[in-house]
Amino acid sequence: MEVTHSFFLPVTPKATQRSRCTCRGRYPSVYTDPAYKEWRAGVVEALNKLAQYEDFSPYREQNVRFEMEVVVTKPRTSKRTRPRGDADNYEKGVWDAITASGHWWADDDQIVENRTVKRWAQPDEPEGYHIRITFL
Numbered sequence: 001m002e003v004t005h006s007f008f009l010p011v012t013p014k015a016t017q018r019s020r021c022t023c024r025g026r027y028p029s030v031y032t033d034p035a036y037k038e039w040r041a042g043v044v045e046a047l048n049k050l051a052q053y054e055d056f057s058p059y060r061e062q063n064v065r066f067e068m069e070v071v072v073t074k075p076r077t078s079k080r081t082r083p084r085g086d087a088d089n090y091e092k093g094v095w096d097a098i099t100a101s102g103h104w105w106a107d108d109d110q111i112v113e114n115r116t117v118k119r120w121a122q123p124d125e126p127e128g129y130h131i132r133i134t135f136l
Contacts, residue, residue, distance in 0.1 A: 009129040015085025016093040043097035051103035059135035065113040069130040074120040087116045
């Protein structure tokens with residue numbers, strides 16, 4: 001039996017960037033952009049608010065079908081036909097935030113089917129993520 005949960009996540013979409021590397025003297029170190037950490041914390045907070053009235057614990061270990069539509073506000077001066085950023089980089093940030101929230105799944109390696117679409121927002125449409133999680 002499949003169980004599906006759909007919701008809109010009203011946060012500004014952000015494509016996840018690669019970790020960065022720096023050298024201080026002879027010692028290299030890898031770090032994550034602080035702006036990304038702040039964005040992810042905001043997404044986790046929004047996810048916690050969305051999930052507070054529902055219990056997904058019976059499905060936490062099941063395989064998952066993940067579908068997401070990324071809606072991005074188009075800049076006034078852009079001539080592009082699509083938002084910047086690879087679709088998989090939009091996925092990674094949301095998947096990490098969902099895993100960190102601890103509500104829908106134990107780990108994002110449970111995703112066995114995946115579909116992501118990115119597009120510009122229509123006039124007066126809020127930006128964010130339309131997400132559908134199906135427990136298989």
